[in-house]
Amino acid sequence: xxxxxxxxxxxxxxxxxxxxxxxxxxxxxxxxxxxxxxxxxxxxxxxxxxxxxxxxxxxxxxxxxxxxxxxxxxxxxxxxxxxxxxxxxxxxxxxxxxxxxxxxxxxxxxxxxxx
Amino acid sequence: xxxxxxxxxxxxxxxxxxxxxxxxxxxxxxxxxxxxxxxxxxxxxxxxxxxxxxxxxxxxxxxxxxxxxxxxxxxxxxxxxxxxxxxxxxxxxxxxxxxxxxxxxxx
Numbered sequence: 001x002x003x004x005x006x007x008x009x010x011x012x013x014x015x016x017x018x019x020x021x022x023x024x025x026x027x028x029x030x031x032x033x034x035x036x037x038x039x040x041x042x043x044x045x046x047x048x049x050x051x052x053x054x055x056x057x058x059x060x061x062x063x064x065x066x067x068x069x070x071x072x073x074x075x076x077x078x079x080x081x082x083x084x085x086x087x088x089x090x091x092x093x094x095x096x097x098x099x100x101x102x103x104x105x106x107x108x109x110x111x112x113x114x115x
Numbered sequence: 116x117x118x119x120x121x122x123x124x125x126x127x128x129x130x131x132x133x134x135x136x137x138x139x140x141x142x143x144x145x146x147x148x149x150x151x152x153x154x155x156x157x158x159x160x161x162x163x164x165x166x167x168x169x170x171x172x173x174x175x176x177x178x179x180x181x182x183x184x185x186x187x188x189x190x191x192x193x194x195x196x197x198x199x200x201x202x203x204x205x206x207x208x209x210x211x212x213x214x215x216x217x218x219x220x221x222x
Contacts, residue, residue: 035211044202044213044214044215044216045151045153045159045202045204045213045216046213047204047210047211047212047213050209050211059209059210060210061210062210095158095159100147100206100211101147101149101161101164101165101204101206102149102151102159102161102204103161103164103170105158105159105160106158107158108158
């Protein structure tokens with residue numbers, strides 16, 4: 001069974017940092033590009049970042065470029081998102097998700113940026 | 116960036132109805148378009164990929180069509196479990212973008 005399990009969310013003050021993790025199992029993680037997608041409360045889906053299977057290609061939404069860093073460790077079947085200089089508008093559920101058309105999604109982890 | 120525009124934003128329908136949701140792209144996607152269903156408090160679920168390919172395990176009442184800049188998701192006969200929000204997503208080029216969503220409500 002495919003599982004993507006996010007962790008690391010929580011409450012952080014504006015300007016603070018968080019590191020999200022995603023543990024993958026049940027599929028060949030090292031063969032898939034991976035993504036972070038977020039959803040602000042009551043809003044639609046927003047793609048945040050993608051990383052290719054070998055980490056050779058990385059992409060970011062303009063809204064997070066220069067503040068967020070995506071990375072992966074294929075030996076540990078894990079995906080990461082380092083989030084710095086957090087803003088109130090980064091408050092959202094963050095989903096770990098696989099592929100271009102996203103066939104696997106995690107359950108999401110809530111990040112709340114508030115003073 | 117490619118803009119994705121879904122219509123309608125909300126649709127009210129009854130069990131057994133046929134429903135069509137449209138997604139328009141600001142530039143050609145070829146067929147690199149996916150459709151997702153999302154229920155409150157849950158992660159999205161892939162329904163359709165490459166514009167018209169049905170994801171394994173998804174009921175055949177769901178179908179997708181289109182290419183280029185105009186795409187449709189059709190539910191042929193609505194079931195109670197289908198009332199949810201639907202999103203299109205282009206994966207032709209980065210940044211990936213989603214439509215704003217279509218909420219399917221019970222009439």
